[in-house]
Amino acid sequence: MPIKALESMIDEIVSIKLKDQRVFRGRLTRCDVYMNLTLSDAEELEGEETRAKYGSVLIRGNNILWIQIPE
Amino acid sequence: MPIKALESMIDEIVSIKLKDQRVFRGRLTRCDVYMNLTLSDAEELEGEETRAKYGSVLIRGNNILWIQIPE
Amino acid sequence: MPIKALESMIDEIVSIKLKDQRVFRGRLTRCDVYMNLTLSDAEELEGEETRAKYGSVLIRGNNILWIQIPE
Amino acid sequence: MPIKALESMIDEIVSIKLKDQRVFRGRLTRCDVYMNLTLSDAEELEGEETRAKYGSVLIRGNNILWIQIPE
Amino acid sequence: MPIKALESMIDEIVSIKLKDQRVFRGRLTRCDVYMNLTLSDAEELEGEETRAKYGSVLIRGNNILWIQIPE
Amino acid sequence: MPIKALESMIDEIVSIKLKDQRVFRGRLTRCDVYMNLTLSDAEELEGEETRAKYGSVLIRGNNILWIQIPE
Amino acid sequence: MPIKALESMIDEIVSIKLKDQRVFRGRLTRCDVYMNLTLSDAEELEGEETRAKYGSVLIRGNNILWIQIPE
Numbered sequence: 431m432p433i434k435a436l437e438s439m440i441d442e443i444v445s446i447k448l449k450d451q452r453v454f455r456g457r458l459t460r461c462d463v464y465m466n467l468t469l470s471d472a473e474e475l476e477g478e479e480t481r482a483k484y485g486s487v488l489i490r491g492n493n494i495l496w497i498q499i500p501e
Numbered sequence: 502m503p504i505k506a507l508e509s510m511i512d513e514i515v516s517i518k519l520k521d522q523r524v525f526r527g528r529l530t531r532c533d534v535y536m537n538l539t540l541s542d543a544e545e546l547e548g549e550e551t552r553a554k555y556g557s558v559l560i561r562g563n564n565i566l567w568i569q570i571p572e
Numbered sequence: 573m574p575i576k577a578l579e580s581m582i583d584e585i586v587s588i589k590l591k592d593q594r595v596f597r598g599r600l601t602r603c604d605v606y607m608n609l610t611l612s613d614a615e616e617l618e619g620e621e622t623r624a625k626y627g628s629v630l631i632r633g634n635n636i637l638w639i640q641i642p643e
Numbered sequence: 644m645p646i647k648a649l650e651s652m653i654d655e656i657v658s659i660k661l662k663d664q665r666v667f668r669g670r671l672t673r674c675d676v677y678m679n680l681t682l683s684d685a686e687e688l689e690g691e692e693t694r695a696k697y698g699s700v701l702i703r704g705n706n707i708l709w710i711q712i713p714e
Numbered sequence: 715m716p717i718k719a720l721e722s723m724i725d726e727i728v729s730i731k732l733k734d735q736r737v738f739r740g741r742l743t744r745c746d747v748y749m750n751l752t753l754s755d756a757e758e759l760e761g762e763e764t765r766a767k768y769g770s771v772l773i774r775g776n777n778i779l780w781i782q783i784p785e
Numbered sequence: 786m787p788i789k790a791l792e793s794m795i796d797e798i799v800s801i802k803l804k805d806q807r808v809f810r811g812r813l814t815r816c817d818v819y820m821n822l823t824l825s826d827a828e829e830l831e832g833e834e835t836r837a838k839y840g841s842v843l844i845r846g847n848n849i850l851w852i853q854i855p856e
Numbered sequence: 857m858p859i860k861a862l863e864s865m866i867d868e869i870v871s872i873k874l875k876d877q878r879v880f881r882g883r884l885t886r887c888d889v890y891m892n893l894t895l896s897d898a899e900e901l902e903g904e905e906t907r908a909k910y911g912s913v914l915i916r917g918n919n920i921l922w923i924q925i926p927e
Contacts, residue, residue, distance in 0.1 A: 432892040432914050435885075448566065449876070449919070450520070459506075465916055466503040468570070486570040488503050490536055493520070493566050495874065495919050499894070499912040519637065521591070530577075537574040539641070557641040559574050561607055564591070564637050590708065592662070601648075608645040610712070628712040630645050632678055635662070635708050661779065663733070672719075679716040681783070699783040701716050703749055706733070706779050732850065734804070743790075750787040752854070770854040772787050774820055777804070777850050803921065805875070814861075821858040823925070841925040843858050845891055848875070848921050 435499060436461050444469070445498040446489060454489065465491030506570060507532050515540070516569040517560060525560065536562030577641060578603050586611070587640040588631065596631065607633030648712060649674050657682070658711040659702060667702065678704030719783060720745050728753070729782040730773060738773065749775030790854060791816050799824070800853040801844065809844065820846030861925060862887050870895070871924040872915060880915065891917030 439458050446454045446469075453476075456469030472484040510529050517525045517540075524547075527540030543555040581600050588596045588611075595618075598611030614626040652671050659667045659682075666689075669682030685697040723742050730738045730753075737760075740753030756768040794813050801809045801824075808831075811824030827839040865884050872880045872895075879902075882895030898910040 431888045432886045432894050433888070435894050435912075435914055450522070450566070451876070454567075460503045462502045462504070468503050468506050484569050486506075488506055488568045488570055490562070490565050490567065491916070492563070492918070494916050495876070496880075496916065497914045498910045499914055521593070521637070525638075531574045533573045533575070539574050539577050555640050557577075559577055559639045559641055561633070561636050561638065563634070592664070592708070596709075602645045604644045604646070610645050610648050626711050628648075630648055630710045630712055632704070632707050632709065634705070663735070663779070667780075673716045675715045675717070681716050681719050697782050699719075701719055701781045701783055703775070703778050703780065705776070734806070734850070738851075744787045746786045746788070752787050752790050768853045770790075772790055772852045772854055774846070774849050774851065776847070805877070805921070809922075815858045817857045817859070823858050823861050839924050841861075843861055843923045843925055845917070845920050845922065847918070 433461075433463050433465075436465065436467070436497065439499055442500050444500065445475075447495040447497075448489070448493045449495055450493070454484075454487065456484075456487070459486070462491070465494050465497075467491065504532075504534050504536075507536065507538070507568065510570055513571050515571065516546075518566040518568075519560070519564045520566055521564070525555075525558065527558070530557070533562070536565050536568075538562065575603075575605050575607075578607065578609070578639065581641055584642050586642065587617075589637040589639075590631070590635045591637055592635070596626075596629065598629070601628070604633070607636050607639075609633065646674075646676050646678070649678065649680070649710065652712055655713050657713065658688075660708040660710075661702070661706045662708055663706070667697075667700065669700070672699070675704070678707050678710075680704065717745075717747050717749070720749065720751070720781065723783055726784050728784065729759075731779040731781075732773070732777045733779055734777070738768075738771065740771070743770070746775070749778050749781075751775065788816075788818050788820075791820065791822070791852065794854055797855050799855065800830075802850040802852075803844070803848045804850055805848070809839075809842065811842070814841070817846070820849050820852075822846065859887075859889050859891075862891065862893070862923065865925055868926050870926065871901075873921040873923075874915075874919045875921055876919070880910075880913065882913070885912070888917070891920050891923075893917065 444458045456472035459468045461467040468488050472487045473480045474482045527543035530539045532538040543558045544551045545553045598614035601610045603609040610630045614629045615622045616624045657671050669685035672681045674680040685700045686693045687695045728742050740756035743752045745751040756771045757764045758766045811827035814823045816822040827842045828835045829837045870884050882898035885894045887893040898913045899906045900908045
C-alpha cells in the first residue's frame with residue numbers, strides 16, 4: 431500500500447508539495463495513515479532556494495498534494 | 502504518531518499556519534486527534550510582527566496547514 | 573480536550589471567526605462536538621464596529637476558523 | 644444541543660445565510676441533524692429586499708453558514 | 715425529515731441550484747439520502763431561458779445548494 | 786436509487802461534467818457507489834468539438850457534477 | 857469496480873491529472889482504495905513536454921481528477 435511506502439521513508443529526506451503550492455523539505459520523523467507527518471530540519475523552498483527554516487513541523491495530511499520519495 | 506508529537510508539546514509555545522495563510526503563535530494548552538487545539542496568550546502574526554492579540558483561542562483543526570514545534 | 577474548553581464557556585461572551593473572514597460576537601448558549609453552536613445577542617463585527625445584529629443565531633461548526641475564549 | 648434549538652423552531656420564520664453569501668427567509672417546515680431543512684414561502688433576499696420567491700425549498704445542510712433564530 | 719420531502723416529489727418537476735450557480739429543471743425520477751438524484755427531460759436554465767437540454771441526468775448530491783419543490 | 790441508474794448504463798455512451806467544468810464522453814465500463822467510474826474511448830469535449838482523446842480513463846467520483854444518461 | 861481497474865495497471869505507465877490541473881506521468885507501483893498511489897520515474901508534464909522529474913512520488917488520492925489507463 432502507498433502508505434507503507436511512506437512509513438519505509440522514516441529518517442529519510444522527503445519533499446512535500448502542499449495544496450497551496452508551497453514545498454517543504456525535511457527529514458521524515460513520524461507519519462500516520464492520514465499522511466499527517468512530522469519533519470525535522472524542515473525548510474520551505476521556492477524553486478531550489480530556501481525561503482524559511484522551521485526546525486520541526488507537523489503537517490496536516492489533508493493539505494498534501496504529493497510527497498517525493500528519495501530513491 | 503504525529504499527533505503524539507503534538508500532545509508532547511502541551512505547555513510549549515507553538516506557531517500555527519492556517520489555510521487562509523494567517524499565523525498564530527501561543528502556548529498550547531489542549532489538543533485532540535483532529536488537531537482541534539487551544540492556545541493561551543495567542544497572537545496573530547504578520548511576518549515577525551504582532552497583528553492582533555487574542556488571549557485564549559480554540560482553533561478548529563481542519564483549518565490547520567502545519568504546526569511548528571519547538572525543538 | 574479542546575471541545576471541553578468550549579463547553580466550559582457556556583453563558584460567556586465569545587468571538588467567532590468564520591472561514592469567510594466574518595466575525596460574530598455573542599453569548600454562547602449551546603455547543604456540540606462539531607462546534608455547531610448557538611449565540612444569543614449575536615452581532616457581526618467589522619473591526620470593533622457592529623455591522624449587523626442578529627438576536628439568536630445557530631452557526632454551523634464546519635465554517636468556524638477559531639473561537640476567542642474570554643479569560 | 645444546537646440542533647435541538649433548530650428543531651424547536653419548526654413553524655417559525657428563519658433566515659439562512661449560505662456559503663455563497665445568499666440569504667433565504669421562510670417558514671421552517673423540516674430539519675435533520677445535518678441541517679438539511681425545508682422552508683415554505685421561501686424568498687431570497689438582497690439586503691432587506693426580496694430578490695426571488697421560491698415557494699418551498701429543500702436546502703442542503705452543508706451549504707449553510709448560519710441560521711438566524713427568531714426570539 | 716427533509717429527505718422524505720424529496721422522496722415525496724418523485725415524478726414532479728423540480729428546479730435544482732448547483733454550487734456552481736447553474737440551475738437544472740426536470741422531472742425527478744430517483745433520489746437517495748445523499749441527494750444524488752436523476753431527472754428526466756432535464757434542461758439547464760439561464761434565468762427563465764433554456765440554455766441546454768440533456769434528456770436524463772444523474773446529479774451528484776454533494777453539488778446541490780437547494781431544490782425548489784413544487785407546491 | 787440513482788446509482789442503480791448509473792449501473793444500468795454500463796456499455797453505453799455517457800457524458801460527464803466535472804467540477805472544473807470539463808466534459809468527458811465515452812463508453813461506461815465500470816462504476817461504484819462513489820461514482821468512481823471508468824470510460825473507454827474517452828474524449829474531452831469543448832462544446833461539441835473533441836479537445837483531447839484519452840483512450841481509457843478512471844474518473845474519481847467526487848469530481849463529478851453530473852452524468853448525462855442516454856435515453 | 858473502477859479501483860480494480862487501477863490495481864490491474866500496476867507496473868504500467870499511467871498519466872494522472874490533479875485538481876490543480878497538473879499532470880504526472882510515471883510507472884504505477886502501488887495504489888489503495890482511496891486512489892493514494894505511488895509512481896516511479898515520475899515526471900510532471902506541461903502539454904507533452906517534461907516540466908520536472910521527481911523519481912518516486914506518493915500522490916494523495918483526494919487530489920486526483922482522473923487517471924489515464926494504458927490500453
